[in-house]
Amino acid sequence: MLGWAVISPLLLKTATGVEIQNLPQLPKVFLDTTYSPPKGETITVGVQPAAPPGKNHPKSPNKFQLALEKAQLGDTIVLEAGTSYTGPFTLPNKKGGSGWIYIVSSEYAKLPPPGKRVHPEDVANLPTIIGGIANEPAIITTNGSHHYRFCGIEFRAAKAPLSNLIRLGGYNDNTLDTLPHDLIFDRCYIHGDPGAGCNRGIAMNGASIAVIDSYVSDFKMEGMDAQALWSANGPGPFKIVNNFLEGSTENILFGGASPKIANLIPSDIEIRHNYFFKRLDWMQGTTQNAGQGSHWCVKTIFEIKNAQRVLLEGNIFENCWGDAQDGFAMNLKPQDQDYKAPWTSLKDVTIRLNLFKNVGSGIKILGIDGGKFAPTQRAERILIENNVINVIGGSMRAAGVMFRTMASPFDVTINHNTGLNSGTTLLDMDFEPDVVGGAVKAERFNFNNNLVACGSAGVKGGATGQGTVSLNKFYQNWTFAANVLIGGQAKVYPPHNYFPPKIQTVGFADYEKGNYKLTSAYQNAGTDGKDIGADIDAVTKATAGVLTGR
DSSP, X not given: OOSSOOOOTTTOBOTTOOBSOOOOOOOSOOOOOOOOOOOSOEEEEOOOOOOOTTSOBTTBOOHHHHHHHHOOTTOEEEEOTTOEEESOEEEOOOOSOOSOEEEEETTGGGSOOTTSOOOGGGGGGOOEEEEOGGGOOSEEEOTTOEEEEEESOEEEEOSSOOSOSEEESOTTOOSGGGSOEEEEEESOEEEOBTTTBOSEEEEEOSEEEEEESXXXXXXXXXXXXXXXXXXXXXOXXXXXXXXXXXXXXXXXXXXXXXXXXXXXXXXXXXXXXXXXXXXXXXXXXXXXXXXXXXXXXXXOSEEESSEEEEEEESOEEEEEOBSXXXXXXXXXXXXXXXXXXXXXXXXXXXXXXXXXXXXXXXXXXXXXXXXXXXXXXXXXXXXXXXXXXXXXXXXXXXXXXXXXXXXXXXXXXXXXXXXEEOSSEEEEEEOOHHXXXXXXXXXXXXXXXOEEEOTTTEEEETTSOSTHHHHHHHEEEEEEESOEEETOOGGGSOSSOBOOSSGGGTOEEEGGGTEEEEOXXXXXXXXXXXXXXXXXXXXXXXXXXXXXXX
């Protein structure tokens, strides 16, 4: 038996009596992307006559663009599988009518069914829309473009410099009325050039945008940031579900440039069942290993600089290393990139039931960034719960930090995670007086029911000793209970935590084979009566099928 009774969550409060949890709101809107073919006219676009590079054929107007101009809401445009159409193509703003315009492959029946991910091997059944001629995207929108659904289309970057393969909205749009909205990419293969790469897959500066069941790969640039998906000037909601997502700098980024629309915060973001991946051969030629091939700029897998009401659930995040940054898989911070948007926010973020594999460090949270030159709203209400995080550390050119909080975020709850880090630090804490204007402590920090490795430093911040002394220095109104701290020293930590000397004494079902279910006294020993660490069955169920999407 363990040496203390289960504590009711209602009784687990801080010393000042403040409730331990102020949890984030989930997205208020979840987009419905049910595949429902329209019943209007069908417009078939055959083979387009060859045209000079960068131009349409002078005697043959581009058939696909003509079809886009002709189609009305409720119509279907069919593109010929195996045929290439060279962009850019503009999505007109259809005024009047109702429904969607579907743009589909002539071999739609041979594609995976709705809810199943397309793969590169499906390319024979896909028409191809090419971007990159004269640095022009494959698809662009006009003011107010809306209700287009691409299904079973390959989007490919030509072997030339290209900023955005698909550009939804203009970054300089300064009113919501001009933004595109209601756009879906369904079972599409969207990729950069294997050699030249591409700066960005989809620039999602619009409202009600979904990317589902798609394969988005080879977005990489030498000496520049590159993402599979990015939004800075789009209000949302966004739905990103069941995709393969590959980008060198950030696989997905929200923010990174100050929005041009006043008070805009990308909102109501659903990110579920995606396979986030970076290729290990991209490690060649990095800053630490220069001169061995192209250097694709690597920072993190997922990053938020401006967003609210975000749900990340049932994803797999694989491979991240120290290069242009310090190897964290996730970087969460409010940052007014261009010093023009003081409303910039990071709030109401839920990260649950995810699996992190082969990452240099885990999750980093900054409360505020930019100092007096670009003040933002303080980060608040972040929940990290029921995740399995395997941090490799040194072999990925990173310190192996599991969680790091800086600059005093408020209402951070880290609960029921299993984190097996081989690096030096479990939790690194700091505030930055030059940023926050003094020694502001993080408010309402909760670290409970986690099963983690301490490494050589454990819970430690700045020049302070590890354990309770660091918690007291950097946090106000904190709770820290029912954690299994592998290799930690009980005397420096709060009571009601556990300190097995090594991983082999924790009592995993099969540690060597990656089965982290508990078979020991730590079962049912959490503050809520549940097993300490992540709910392994729930994580396994939530991530089942993520690798293939089928």
